[in-house]
Amino acid sequence: MQCYRAVMADRPYHHGxxxxxxxxxxxxxxxxxxxxxxxxxxxxxxxxxxxxxxxxHFPDRQALLDALAAAGFLRLSDELRAAIEDAGDDYEAQLRxxxxxxxxxxxRNAALLELMFAAKRGEQSAALQDAFGRLYAAVDGMVRRxxxxxxxQRGDPDRLRLLLFATMQGIAALVTSxxxxxxxxxxxxxxxxxxxxxxxx
Amino acid sequence: MQCYRAVMADRPYHHGxxxxxxxxxxxxxxxxxxxxxxxxxxxxxxxxxxxxxxxxHFPDRQALLDALAAAGFLRLSDELRAAIEDAGDDYEAQLRxxxxxxxxxxxRNAALLELMFAAKRGEQSAALQDAFGRLYAAVDGMVRRxxxxxxxQRGDPDRLRLLLFATMQGIAALVTSxxxxxxxxxxxxxxxxxxxxxxxx
DNA sequence: ACCTGAACACCGTTCAAGT
DNA sequence: ACCTGAACACCGTTCAAGT
Numbered sequence: 001m002q003c004y005r006a007v008m009a010d011r012p013y014h015h016g017x018x019x020x021x022x023x024x025x026x027x028x029x030x031x032x033x034x035x036x037x038x039x040x041x042x043x044x045x046x047x048x049x050x051x052x053x054x055x056x057h058f059p060d061r062q063a064l065l066d067a068l069a070a071a072g073f074l075r076l077s078d079e080l081r082a083a084i085e086d087a088g089d090d091y092e093a094q095l096r097x098x099x100x101x102x103x104x105x106x107x108r109n110a111a112l113l114e115l116m117f118a119a120k121r122g123e124q125s126a127a128l129q130d131a132f133g134r135l136y137a138a139v140d141g142m143v144r145r146x147x148x149x150x151x152x153q154r155g156d157p158d159r160l161r162l163l164l165f166a167t168m169q170g171i172a173a174l175v176t177s178x179x180x181x182x183x184x185x186x187x188x189x190x191x192x193x194x195x196x197x198x199x200x201x
Numbered sequence: 202m203q204c205y206r207a208v209m210a211d212r213p214y215h216h217g218x219x220x221x222x223x224x225x226x227x228x229x230x231x232x233x234x235x236x237x238x239x240x241x242x243x244x245x246x247x248x249x250x251x252x253x254x255x256x257x258h259f260p261d262r263q264a265l266l267d268a269l270a271a272a273g274f275l276r277l278s279d280e281l282r283a284a285i286e287d288a289g290d291d292y293e294a295q296l297r298x299x300x301x302x303x304x305x306x307x308x309r310n311a312a313l314l315e316l317m318f319a320a321k322r323g324e325q326s327a328a329l330q331d332a333f334g335r336l337y338a339a340v341d342g343m344v345r346r347x348x349x350x351x352x353x354q355r356g357d358p359d360r361l362r363l364l365l366f367a368t369m370q371g372i373a374a375l376v377t378s379x380x381x382x383x384x385x386x387x388x389x390x391x392x393x394x395x396x397x398x399x400x401x402x
Numbered sequence: 403a404c405c406t407g408a409a410c411a412c413c414g415t416t417c418a419a420g421t
Numbered sequence: 422a423c424c425t426g427a428a429c430a431c432c433g434t435t436c437a438a439g440t
């Protein structure tokens with residue numbers, strides 16, 4: 001009778017990793033139902049825990065959203081690093097791989113990406129800023145190497161990196177908002193790469 | 202006694218333009234407090250009307266958000282057209298003016314722009330799609346003229362227009378999310394214009 | 403340390419009923 | 422046509438209390 005809440009438990013709820021379970025469930029809900037249907041009480045219910053229990057791990061709803069966003073930044077930056085590494089030594093191939101990975105992440109995690117780039121109403125947590133920094137660093141490293149090799153368009157290097165970042169994010173926004181069909185994505189990426197790489201000739 | 206709800210009424214509530222009053226108040230709330238604090242009940246309260254009254258004009262909360270987004274698209278496209286017209290005959294100046302206007306709109310209406318480009322969960326209303334079309338047409342016209350005059354980079358014209366749109370939206374996203382400081386905006390726009398215009402020489 | 407249970411002040415949405 | 426008032430099923434957040 002006191003084991004009621006362990007009905008569907010092979011997962012070790014109630015001891016240890018409630019925080020991780022909440023985050024995992026939250027990400028699933030975010031992907032499948034959208035941010036509007038994401039409620040702390042529902043997450044607690046699905047974790048078999050009282051509605052006040054999440055408060056130990058996330059002081060309020062925004063804290064959970066911030067944690068989701070931070071995890072998103074880390075995962076996207078890891079995927080970008082891997083894609084760039086797999087692309088070999090050709091800078092244009094690296095650029096194309098990075099852009100493709102970024103847009104694919106955007107289409108598969110539309111609500112999460114939106115959350116990651118939500119207008120910050122107040123100050124963002126340090127963890128969230130760090131996570132964004134990881135993403136920026138992933139893009140930055142690639143672009144910096146390409147610039148040093150003289151493969152990119154001229155212009156202020158820092159701004160050019162930001163601009164490339166902005167272009168990827170912009171394409172992602174158009175795709176997830178439905179303004180651009182998935183069939184146009186590859187062409188858009190190709191044009192963007194052409195635009196940024198030095199067409200020396 | 203039956204005039205209770207007209208306490209602060211010089212506005213003609215309760216007769217005629219509740220819809221417009223709700224939209225105006227909603228946009229103010231969106232700008233000042235963010236989308237999370239935007240509630241139909243609160244809007245009704247501020248309009249001096251029962252909480253069920255808005256239902257006549259907006260079937261649900263999403264309908265009101267869609268109407269806000271549509272109005273945003275129309276206003277932004279109007280501002281873009283005006284800025285382009287004021288910029289004269291030089292295509293690069295037009296491009297710079299359009300980008301500046303777009304980013305300024307983004308910084309002043311961050312929450313609204315986010316709403317405008319929110320990932321569509323289902324189908325979007327026809328009115329919303331039309332409004333987006335107006336925005337796209339505003340950008341499109343300018344770019345098309347520049348392309349015909351041979352002032353832009355080569356590449357598939359349709360995709361180049363989308364790419365330019367994406368770049369503006371991407372810069373806007375980085376600015377409103379706080380990833381790019383307002384001091385870097387002008388430089389970013391300048392670099393973007395340089396990138397897109399044909400540096401023939 | 404981590405969680406419960408009740409309570410408070412809100413929501414969106416629905417629906418019969420009023421004018 | 423447009424609006425009211427009560428009702429329903431939810432929220433997030435707080436807090437004393439339990440183990």
